[in-house]
Every structure is written in C-alpha cells, then in structure tokens.
Amino acid sequence: MSGYQFFSPEEYRLLQECVHCGLCLGSCPTYMVNGREADSPRGRLSLMKYLDEDSAADTGGAYHHIDLCLGCLACQTACPSGVRYSQLLEKTRSYQRREVQPLGWSQRLLLRWFTERRRLGLITALVRLVQRTGLDRLVRSLRLLPPTLRFQLAGLPKVPNHAFSRAREPQLPAVAPDDQHQGAVALFTGCVMDHWYGEVHAATARILRWNGFDVALPEGQTCCGALHVHAGLEKEAEHLLARNRDVFMNVDAQALVVDAAGCGAQLRTSLWPDGDGLPVVDVFEWLATHITRPPRYKLTEKISYDAPCHLHHAQSITEEPYRLLELACEQLTPLPEAEMCCGSAGLYSLVHGNISRQVLARKIDYIRFVNPAVLVTGNPGCQLQLQAGLREAGIKASVRHAIQVLDNAYRRDEDYRYAFELAEDSGQL
Amino acid sequence: MPIPPSLIKKLRRIVGRKQVETGPAELLVYESDGLRLHTARPGCVVYPASTDEVSQLVKVCCQAGVPFVARGAGTGLSGGAICDGGVIIQLSRMNRVLAVHPDDRYAVVQPGVTNEYLNLQTRGHGLEFAPDPSSGVSCTIGGNVAEDAGGPHTLKYGVTHNHVLGQTVVFPDGETATLGGPFPVSTGPSFSTFLIGTEGTIAITTEIIVRLVPVAPAVVTMLAIYSKVADATDAVSGILTAGVLPAALEMIDHLCIQAVEAHLKAGFPTDAAAVLIIELDGEETLMKREAEIVARVCRGQGTAAFYTAETDEERLRLWQGRKHAAGALGKITQAFYTNDGVVPRSRLTDIFQAIYRIGDKYGLRIGNMCHAGDGVIHPQILFDSDDPQGPGRAMDCSRDILLACLEMGGSITGEHGVGVEKRGYIDQMYSAVDLAHMIRLRDGFNPGGCLNPGKIFPNNAKDGETGSAASIPPGAGE
Ligand SMILES: Cc1cc2nc3c(=O)[nH]c(=O)nc-3n(C[C@H](O)[C@H](O)[C@H](O)COP(=O)(O)OP(=O)(O)OC[C@H]3O[C@@H](n4cnc5c(N)ncnc54)[C@H](O)[C@@H]3O)c2cc1C
Ligand code: SF4
Ligand code: SF4
Secondary structure: OOOOOOOOHHHHHHHHOOOOOOOOHHHOHHHHHHOOHHHOHHHHHHHHHHHHHOOOOOHHHHHHHHHOOOOOOHHHHHOOOOOOHHHHHHHHHHHHHHHHOOOOHHHHHHHHHHOOHHHHHHHHHHHHHHHHOOHHHHHHHHOOOOHHHHHHHHHOOOOOOOOHHHHOOOEEOOOOOHHHOOEEEEEOOOOHHHHHOHHHHHHHHHHHHHOOEEEEOOOOOOOOOHHHHHHOOHHHHHHHHHHHHHHHHOOOOOOEEEOOHHHHHHHHHHOOOOOOOOOEEEHHHHHHHHOOOOOOOOEEEEEEEOOOHHHHOOOOOOOHHHHHHHHHEEEEOOOOOOOOOOOOOOOHHHHOHHHHHHHHHHHHHHHHHHOOOEEEEOOHHHHHHHHHHHHHHOOOOEEEEHHHHHHHHHHOOHHHHHHOOOOOOOOOO | OOOOHHHHHHHHHHHOHHHEEOOHHHHHOOOOOOOOOOOOOOOEEEOOOOHHHHHHHHHHHHHHOOOEEEEOOOOOOOOOOOOOOOEEEEOOOOOOEEEEEOOOOEEEEOOOOEHHHHHHHHHHHOEEOOOOOOOOOOOEHHHHHHHOOOOOOHHHHOOHHHOEEEEEEEOOOOOEEEEEOOOOOOOOOOHHHHHOOOOOOOOEEEEEEEEOEEOOOOEEEEEEEEOOHHHHHHHHHHHHHOOOOOOEEEEEEHHHHHHHHHHOOOOOOOOOOEEEEEEEEOOHHHHHHHHHHHHHHHHHOOOOEEEEOOOHHHHHHHHHHHHOOOHHHHHOOOEEEEOEOEOOHHHHHHHHHHHHHHHHHHOOOEEEEEEHHHOEEEEEEEEOOOOOOHHHHHHHHHHHHHHHHHHOOOEOEOOOOOOOOOOOOHHHHOOHHHHHHHHHHHHHHOOOOOEOOOOOOOOOHHHOOOOOOOOOOOOOOO
C-alpha cells in the first residue's frame, strides 16, 4: 500500500515501521507536559498517516498537534525500530504549509528578518541601543510587549558591538608550534550566532587555532535554513542552502566546523545532497578527535551540561561534549533528563509560548535541584531560553556554550592568554 | 452511540473545558493500545488531575449509563485500554511522585507516573521499584497495578503485587477508598492485593504506595550464545536446578536478534540460533561463585560462546537490545502479533519446538524473546498487514500456541492480561463455575457494568453493545 497525499511509497513504508509500542512516549516533552496521546510521537505518527490518507478530513484538528511538535527528535533516539520521524515530520509540514495552511504572517516576518544578514543587522542595532540605554528593563517592566516576547528579551545576551565575522580578519592562522600544525578548517558563522553570540565563535576559533588549525571564515555565507525547514518552508530553506553551497564549494579545508547544534544538524543532512562536499562536523565532534593541547588547568566551579536536542538527538553526538568538558572541569555534575528539550526549538518558544514554558519548567526544576554555578549547552536558542528561564526563576547560574567553558579553562593558562591578547580576568564564567 | 451532549457538559464542568477532548483527530489516537489488531474509537477523552475529579467523573458516567475506562500510557498488549464509544479517563496528567520515604522504603505516587520516572526519583536514595516491564520508559504504575506487570527481574524480585503496599481507588459509583498502607497490618486478606491484576474492571487506582528495594550493590551480566535453541532452553533449566537464582534469565532467538541488530545494535551475534542473557546481582563474593556455576552449566550445554559484559555501557546495551526487541520488529516486518503464554520451566524446550512447528503450519515467521527463567514466552508472529487474511492468520497461530501452553500445564497470560484479546480463551483455562464466581465478584463492585466493559470474560451478559466492536478472535473458544 502506498500513501495518497504527500508520502512517497518509501516514506509510507517508513511510517509503517512504527509498531505502536509506545516506547517513545516517555521521552516526548510535549506528551510529558500535557499527557495527550495526540501530542506524543506515536499519536503524531498516527495523525500523519490519517492526514496522508485523507487530508480533507478535519485538517485543523490534526495539524494542530503537528504544529505543537518541538521537532526535538527525542522520539527518534528512543524508537527501537528506528522510525525516521524527522523526515516524516518535515514532509508533513511542508505539505501543510504548501497546500493547507500557509505559515502565519508573523512567523514569516520573523523568519525573513532574523535570517537575512542586513535586516538582522538592523534588529541587532536596535537591541543594542535598547540594552545600552537600559530601556530593555523599562520595556519589560512596563509590560508593553506580549509576555512571550518579554520573557525572551530577558534571555538575550548583551549584544556585542560587531558581528563576529565583521570584526575579524577573514583568515585566522594557527598559533600552535609548527610541528603541531594540523591543517585548515572553515567555520560556519550563520546568522543569529554571528550577531549575538560572536563570543562563542571567537572561543571556537581560538581553540581550533591553539590546537593547530588555520580557521577560514568564508565570506558570503548565510543562514543555514534550519528554522525554515522546521516551519515547513522547504523552498526558502533550499534557497539559503544553495547560497551556502556556492560559498563552501571551493573552500580548501578539511571540514566545515559548526558550533551551533541546530545549524549543524541542518547542514549535515542538507548542504551536500550527494554527500560529496566539504564534510560538515560539529565542533565537539571535531575537537574530540583533534585536540592535541588540552587545557592545562581545570575550572573548579560546579558545572552541568544540558544537551541540545539538535546535537544529541538529531546528530547523535552524545559523548563528545562530556569528554571535552571533563578536560575543562573538575566538577561536572550530571543533570537529570539532560537530553530532554528545554522548549526553545527555534521559533516555537515565541509561537507556542505556553507549552514551551511548561517544557522549560521541568528543566528549571532539575537545575534548581542540582544547583550548578554554570549551565552549559551548545546552541544559541537553548542558551537564550535557559537564561530567560533561570532569570525568571531567580536562579543565579549563568548559561554558557560548552566551547566558552573550554575556552575559559584555557584562559587560566598564561601562554594562551598571551597568544590571543586576552586580559587576565577576561571571560568570567 | 454518541455520548449525550449533556454528559460532555458535565464532564467539562468537572475537569475544565480544555481537559475534555471530542475532536476526531484527538479520538483517533485512542483507538488502540500497543496492540493494533483490536481497535475501538472512544466517544471522548478526559484528563483528570486528582482522585476527587476521577470520583466525580465516574459518578456522572455511571448515572448516564455510559461506559468508561481508565488508561495509563496505552502500552498494554491485550486491548485493555480501549472503550468503544465511551469515555477514556486518561491518567497521564496525574504523574507526580508525591513522596519518597527512604528510611521506611516506600514511595507514594500518582497512577500516571512511569516506572522510569519513579526510579529516577528514588535511585538517588539507592532505592528502586523492582517490577521492570520492558515498556518501563513509558508505561505507568497504574497500568502496572492493573495488569500485575512483571519484567525480566521478576524471576528474583516478584511481580507488581509483591511491591504494592496500598492504593487509593475509586469505585464505579464514585466512592473512594484507601486500601492497605505503608506498614503491615494483619487484618485478614489484603483487599489492595486482590485488586491488582483485575485490569481496571473493578476500580480505578488513583494513588499507589509502592515498596522500594535497595539497588543491588553489584551486578554481573552474561551472554551465552547458542547454535541450537534447544541447547539454550536446556541451559535455563540447568542453571536453575544448579541452585542459582539469577536476577534475570532471558532468551532471544534468531529472528528477534536480526531485528535488534538491524538498528539498535546490542551486540548479539546475528548467526546465533539463540542467546541467553543471564544477570546475577547481590553480594560480590557470592556472585562470583554463582557466575562460575552459570558459566559451567552454559558451557556444558553446548554454548558456542560465553562472555561477561565488562562495562556498564555494555551491560546496558545488552539490556536495551532485550527490552526493546519487540519495538525493533518494525525493521523487519510491517506488522506483528505477540502473546504472553506461560509454560512450566521444564517444558521450555517443548514449547519452542511447538512454536516453530505451528509457525510452519501457518506459513508465518515467528521470532521469540522470553522471560525464560519464569517460563513466560513472547512469540512474535510476523504477518503482512496488506493481506486481508494476515491478522486473522496471525491470531489463529497465536491461539494454537496458547492452547499448546495450556496443554503443557501453563497459562494463556503471564503479564499482558486478558483484555479483549484473550477473553475468547479464558474459558479454556477456567471452568464455567470458576468464571461465574469471578464475574459475580466483579459485578458486586461494578454492578452497572459501566467500568471497562467487554474485558477479560467471554459472552459477558453485561457486555451489551459496547464490547462487540472488539470482537473475539476468529476461531477462539470453539
Ligand atoms: C514493548 C512492550 C514491552 C512490554 N513488556 C512488558 C513486560 O516486560 N512485562 C509486562 O508485564 N508487561 C509488558 N508490556 C505490557 C504493558 O506495557 C504493561 O502491562 C504496562 O504495565 C501497561 O501500562 P500502561 O500504563 O501502558 O497501561 P494501559 O495500556 O494504559 O492500560 C492497561 C490496562 O490497565 C488499565 N489501567 C491503566 N491504568 C489504570 C488505573 N490507574 N486504574 C485502573 N486501571 C488502569 C486499563 O484500563 C487497561 O485495561 C509491554 C508492552 C510493550 C509495548
Ligand atoms: S515511533 Fe517507535 S517507539 Fe514510538 S510507538 Fe512507533 S515504533 Fe514504538
Ligand atoms: S520531535 Fe520531540 S516533541 Fe515532536 S514528537 Fe518527537 S519527542 Fe515529541
């Protein structure tokens, strides 16, 4: 039997790999918070089948539950049959957006503004102004904005003066001794990461250089398109991918290193459809096998790692972050359910604020229980969401990218500071 | 028969508007539990948050004469948590661990708590809830209680009823009772224990006091690999008669190994006819001696290879392979059907011969995993769901296997319960008089028959229309 509306016969067969055992339920954040079968992976797969077979029937009801999926892919890790949930979800969403319910204007607007360099530059300038003048506190306290936005604003990092890729030379040479020179890698700078979390890119670049890599920052690269795919905007995503493809096609390097989990997951599967271009690797994955000069000193603070879904579930990079953090931390304390989503999930936290916050609340409870000084993650969206959640809950822990933690351990080393002209007390965790 | 709008209104008043679902998409997903061969669409689903809400809900359902059923995670495999046209009382929102008392070794939980979550909350105290159904990542303690669930470690630690100290229940008329308690009270038979395993046909459990046991100080997990199934099953008897009581003693045969290794990759050799997973736990020196005995028995029984998991990771991988073997079948088949027959341990070799013979007779592939130490089998009958005859043939095949179990002195269900699935066979196990007594007992508490109708018993007079959609398997009970 094959599908009717949007699944190909092969995809329909993938759908049939779901044997309805329910072993995925316990890992699904939306099911955990509202207990609805329709908001569980098993339920959603049943609904996809239903929509595929008869998409005229009560589409609103069924698509609502597809909308509420975080796309965290915890179900994919949990499923013993290896059901390729992500592929089926993307197919369903793209059909939904194309044929049934176009994406709402506000989401379209957000996607357009946030992922286009120039416009994002404008937004960034505005946020910077608001932050520097202290207006952001006023805005939050005056309750002018809708609550979800106000909440997110609290999680924003202090926006730097320049986008990372603008502030640096395009080529960053290795600073390791000659006999430890390992070649060259390219760094993916992306959109939001580049403008708001440049410090993460800077740390990544330093660590790569310290370990003997030249770091190329090819110009003209753009947003990876992950958010577009999640929203069902296949065409827009393909457009962005094509631009990136052009940029990276002729880059002479060993790998394209990505330090944002969401971008990594997207580029890994989609940048080279034939699988033959510059290999896409996550920064943890790359360092785990290429680190030749581990930090000489370890951080003493209590540190916990919360795994980004797009690293842990989408890319199955589960052990490497722990291995690297162990090189940098004396007190790495496990966080229960560290592999469960924080509720950020790209635009999800803005569009489905209510359920996103409930998912976050579960996480915050565990953080309160473990009480780390620094909470570590590996994706800008998670960083923002977790920071906002901790602020709201009055928990003092700071939120950092794992690479920043590694960089901080390195900074205890005078040679490292000297090589990169860093002040002694720079980069407090 | 649609649910009267007046009832829906009442339900909404009790739990709040948003906690009642009536839309087609929302109801569709409640058509079956883990067993897809029996489907029945409910009329609505409600999500109570407290014992009190459950009590009010059942009261109004009873008054309206509308059937209702409690549901945990819907991982059941006997069609227990379905309710044709009625009200599903979904307990997943009642998912809190209310208290953990490490000193007195018990915990109080709501019924929607999963085994995994409960253990996450208690392991910090070095304690755990011992029943470990393979579905423990998702299934609920309420479901465990209703099915008297067991698991691989049942062999040494017993099933759910050995680990429940008390419960709060709501009877179909809305009355609430607290039965048993954390400490032993010697006043006749335990009413709480009587309710365990009644598959939600007498009362709805809304709070459970569970016993906690210390996490074993040390564990050894071994894998014995066989090129003949009979050698593996003989080794099982050999181990147990040598005086060792493993924490778990499980078997997986060739076909299920193929499924596991297709995606999960537990490290089972794909050319083996069967493997045994043997786990010992307890005090180190004693365990060492036992491990030697196990190794000796397994080797004497023609094992092709035998090894001990060196790291925790390896150990967990073996267990994941075993526990998720059923879920992994999607990689090798479109559909499968399984049962949970039981045979005396001494007949394990015979039942496997019978299973393969029956499979050949129907021209169906059957893979096996089983709680070998307990004699609980899980033959996984693979069939083609596109073939209209497929499901029927699989069910007939399963029936033959269950009848073979009965012939060998076993039973038709070791842990999944009877549900709608096996109600056609129960009269093969019990006499008409036995059944009449059981039904009388149930009807004493569930006089209107509104709570979970159509389950466990065949030709139920109280069944009415509500049980008919979930029809008795073809050829059953002849
Ligand atoms: C892959 C897989 C492996 C499994 N392995 C095992 C195993 O090793 N051992 C084992 O014993 N079982 C096993 N099962 C069967 C099943 O998971 C267990 O019986 C489990 O305890 C059911 O829990 P649930 O919450 O999913 O219950 P559900 O399926 O939701 O319900 C099962 C029955 O219990 C009733 N019920 C549920 N909650 C309540 C309540 N609070 N009060 C009253 N009645 C209630 C329902 O009405 C229904 O009749 C397995 C199932 C799967 C899919
Ligand atoms: S998606 Fe996988 S784990 Fe979930 S019900 Fe289907 S087969 Fe089971
Ligand atoms: S992707 Fe995440 S939210 Fe969506 S069904 Fe899977 S586990 Fe649930």
